[in-house]
Amino acid sequence: MLYREAGDFKTSYKDDAQTFPIKFDRYRYYAVLLVGLAVVPFVINDYWVNAIFLPFLIYSIAAIGLNILVGYCGQVSLGTGGFMAVGAYGCYKLMTAFPEVNILFHVIAAGGITAIVGVLFGLPSLRIKGFYLAVATLAAQFFLVWLFNRVPWFYNYSASGQISAPERTLLGVNITGPNTEAWASYLFCLVLVFFCAWVARNLTRGSVGRRWMAIRDMDIAAEIIGVNPLTAKLSAFAVSSFFVGISGALFFSVYLGAVEVGEAFGIQKSFLVLFMIIIGGLGSIFGSFAGAAFMVLMPVLLKNTLVGTLGWPTDLAAHIEFMIVGGLIVTFLIAEPHGLAQLWRLTKEKLRLWPFPY
Amino acid sequence: MLDASEGYVTPDGRQIGGVMMEMRNITLRFGGVVAIKDISFDIREGEIRAIIGPNGAGKSSMLNVISGFYNPQEGEVWFRGAKRPPMKPFQVARQGIARTFQNIALFEGMTVLDNVMTGRLTQMRSSIWAQALWWGSAEREETENRAHVERVIDFLEIQSIRKTPVGRLPYGLKKRVELARALAAEPKLLLLDEPMAGMNVEEKEDMSRFILDVNDEFGTTIALIEHDMGVVMDLSDRVVVMDYGKKIGDGTPDEVRKNQAVIDAYLGVAHD
Numbered sequence: 001m002l003y004r005e006a007g008d009f010k011t012s013y014k015d016d017a018q019t020f021p022i023k024f025d026r027y028r029y030y031a032v033l034l035v036g037l038a039v040v041p042f043v044i045n046d047y048w049v050n051a052i053f054l055p056f057l058i059y060s061i062a063a064i065g066l067n068i069l070v071g072y073c074g075q076v077s078l079g080t081g082g083f084m085a086v087g088a089y090g091c092y093k094l095m096t097a098f099p100e101v102n103i104l105f106h107v108i109a110a111g112g113i114t115a116i117v118g119v120l121f122g123l124p125s126l127r128i129k130g131f132y133l134a135v136a137t138l139a140a141q142f143f144l145v146w147l148f149n150r151v152p153w154f155y156n157y158s159a160s161g162q163i164s165a166p167e168r169t170l171l172g173v174n175i176t177g178p179n180t181e182a183w184a185s186y187l188f189c190l191v192l193v194f195f196c197a198w199v200a201r202n203l204t205r206g207s208v209g210r211r212w213m214a215i216r217d218m219d220i221a222a223e224i225i226g227v228n229p230l231t232a233k234l235s236a237f238a239v240s241s242f243f244v245g246i247s248g249a250l251f252f253s254v255y256l257g258a259v260e261v262g263e264a265f266g267i268q269k270s271f272l273v274l275f276m277i278i279i280g281g282l283g284s285i286f287g288s289f290a291g292a293a294f295m296v297l298m299p300v301l302l303k304n305t306l307v308g309t310l311g312w313p314t315d316l317a318a319h320i321e322f323m324i325v326g327g328l329i330v331t332f333l334i335a336e337p338h339g340l341a342q343l344w345r346l347t348k349e350k351l352r353l354w355p356f357p358y
Numbered sequence: 359m360l361d362a363s364e365g366y367v368t369p370d371g372r373q374i375g376g377v378m379m380e381m382r383n384i385t386l387r388f389g390g391v392v393a394i395k396d397i398s399f400d401i402r403e404g405e406i407r408a409i410i411g412p413n414g415a416g417k418s419s420m421l422n423v424i425s426g427f428y429n430p431q432e433g434e435v436w437f438r439g440a441k442r443p444p445m446k447p448f449q450v451a452r453q454g455i456a457r458t459f460q461n462i463a464l465f466e467g468m469t470v471l472d473n474v475m476t477g478r479l480t481q482m483r484s485s486i487w488a489q490a491l492w493w494g495s496a497e498r499e500e501t502e503n504r505a506h507v508e509r510v511i512d513f514l515e516i517q518s519i520r521k522t523p524v525g526r527l528p529y530g531l532k533k534r535v536e537l538a539r540a541l542a543a544e545p546k547l548l549l550l551d552e553p554m555a556g557m558n559v560e561e562k563e564d565m566s567r568f569i570l571d572v573n574d575e576f577g578t579t580i581a582l583i584e585h586d587m588g589v590v591m592d593l594s595d596r597v598v599v600m601d602y603g604k605k606i607g608d609g610t611p612d613e614v615r616k617n618q619a620v621i622d623a624y625l626g627v628a629h630d
Contacts, residue, residue, distance in 0.1 A: 206484075223451075224459075225448075225480070226452050226479050
């Protein structure tokens, strides 16, 4: 009953074009922000941050990035893991080369580096489409992982071939390294997630976003209304890789602290993020969050119920967990091929009329 | 024939201006197949120009040459007094030529409003940085263009479906939305590829009215391909008739109707 447009009149096009046109939605969004910023940091501990919040937030950024490329611009990519690795190694090189600069700049700059690399690997998209483009980006994935494995300069000639994040601070507070407190890394990631989601939303509602969607829906018609396919596709690759690079940098520096490229940024990672956006909903920012939440929370939840509540042996639970998650993915895709975001949209449409649908 | 520099006055009293677009000796080949053979004609400011002909005559190819999908092997395209170099379709669009397609080419995943807004993309030039932060020019531009798009939406009477995803619309409305998208670009020359294909009589009447209104209110020059002879003869000021890639007739509807070559092409010739 609260959820409706009636009585909430828009008197300008600016009002009509806002992100949350319905009042209830707007207040809900502010409430979520307030809880995330002002309540959660005081109550969380290490377990919550490392098991749930950090992976959720970081994968959300990656999912938003990939969603811009696949969901909005229609260019299939399987190179996400490789681009995350570029972000991670870029961040590592910057952190070790400029220790006095604060970590926020390193993370953003790592995103910038990834954007440039993304554009380079996006060049084939001008000639090829669909599955063939997916294979071309797969090549990027393998090449990048190989590069970071084989060229010692990238891991500063360390004996193990790993990279590990040195201690870095922001405004005097530790963000990376072993002495970081849970709330600091959480808040740092949350702010970046907020920034990325906001930028992604701005881009997708304006003319840049329309260019991407025009290319996605029908590239011939897009050209005839004056969209230059070259700039549209490459800008999608750049923006997408920028976000993916940021998420890679955070994944390495804030979340894991030390990574080995083949393990952390292998092909599984590309598929994981792709699953997130397919389950969450292609072409939807909310879907990116929903998909990331689903893929991160589901295993944790299942493990807790199976091992914690039902008392099953850990190894059996681990296997069953895979089967259940797989089954759930299939069920979801059959029930709603357009993902959680579409379910959410339908619920909202129903809610708008509830409780008097006629 | 008509003088190239001056216009003429139509029977219903509209003043037609000078030459806007001129095709000079266009020849288009696909390998060994000659789709268009040495065709010349012009389109004048403010005119409704029809291209007709039997199936496979090369009408759509001609439109594709104008809109830049094909570059002819021979011949020149002149637009607004200048020879046009070979161009990509998006460059042609920026020159002020918009078109609709025979098979609807809308963006199915977007709403009607977003689809029509895409028609304004040639006018929207705020940088990606401004848009990322939704700063100054980005927001202003969005609102200004939205106001323009709303005028087009009012004009074509599709206000009620503004926020509906295009995929859910029936065929006739999709055609109208496509016209709206083309009009949103404020084209100087509007190309319509079979705007009435597959419509019933009422929808055809609506569409004809819109075409006349567009020409009348915005002064847009229109070139259209259509198979419904009644519609063509009523709407257009001058008609080009094509058959097997060649031009067999050109003139006012009345002249074309009396042209023996045209009658032969449409009705066939007795072999005796």
